[in-house]
Amino acid sequence: MVSVDNNEMAVFEGKQDEALCPHCLAANDPKAHFCYKCGTPMSSYATIDPIGSIWATGDTYRKATSRPTRPIILVGMWLIFGVPVLCYVFLVAVWKVLRPLEGFIWFGVLVGVIVLYVAILLKTTKNYFRQMKFEKSQARAPENDSSE
Numbered sequence: 001m002v003s004v005d006n007n008e009m010a011v012f013e014g015k016q017d018e019a020l021c022p023h024c025l026a027a028n029d030p031k032a033h034f035c036y037k038c039g040t041p042m043s044s045y046a047t048i049d050p051i052g053s054i055w056a057t058g059d060t061y062r063k064a065t066s067r068p069t070r071p072i073i074l075v076g077m078w079l080i081f082g083v084p085v086l087c088y089v090f091l092v093a094v095w096k097v098l099r100p101l102e103g104f105i106w107f108g109v110l111v112g113v114i115v116l117y118v119a120i121l122l123k124t125t126k127n128y129f130r131q132m133k134f135e136k137s138q139a140r141a142p143e144n145d146s147s148e
């Protein structure tokens with residue numbers, strides 16, 4: 001029994017040198033700022049470093065648009081991207097009325113940003129409603145859970 005405990009302790013001590021990713025549970029170097037497997041920020045430094053903070057912010061948006069989201073994330077995404085879209089649409093409308101032929105490149109950039117933000121919002125919202133539909137279908141079929 002003593003030898004088994006020693007083996008278990010050795011394994012346990014080995015695991016202490018690793019930090020688990022909160023998203024994918026991959027074992028990382030405890031000093032790692034980002035998960036090597038999925039890119040999730042793992043340290044507070046990741047949000048302070050200027051380049052790292054860009055990656056950390058992008059990671060949040062990537063996850064919100066690429067997998068099912070919770071209501072609070074959907075609301076946050078609409079506040080972060082929906083409000084600027086309204087402002088930019090207003091700006092584009094005013095711009096076209098006041099200066100129809102000037103600043104064509106910046107006008108194009110603004111329209112491009114609007115299209116990008118709307119695409120992000122549509123994808124996030126679609127993911128959210130797909131998740132809701134899936135949860136409703138699971139709730140309607142309780143015999144799957146009680147079959148055991």
Ligand SMILES: [Zn+2]
Nearest residue numbers: 021024035038
């Ligand atoms: Zn990970």
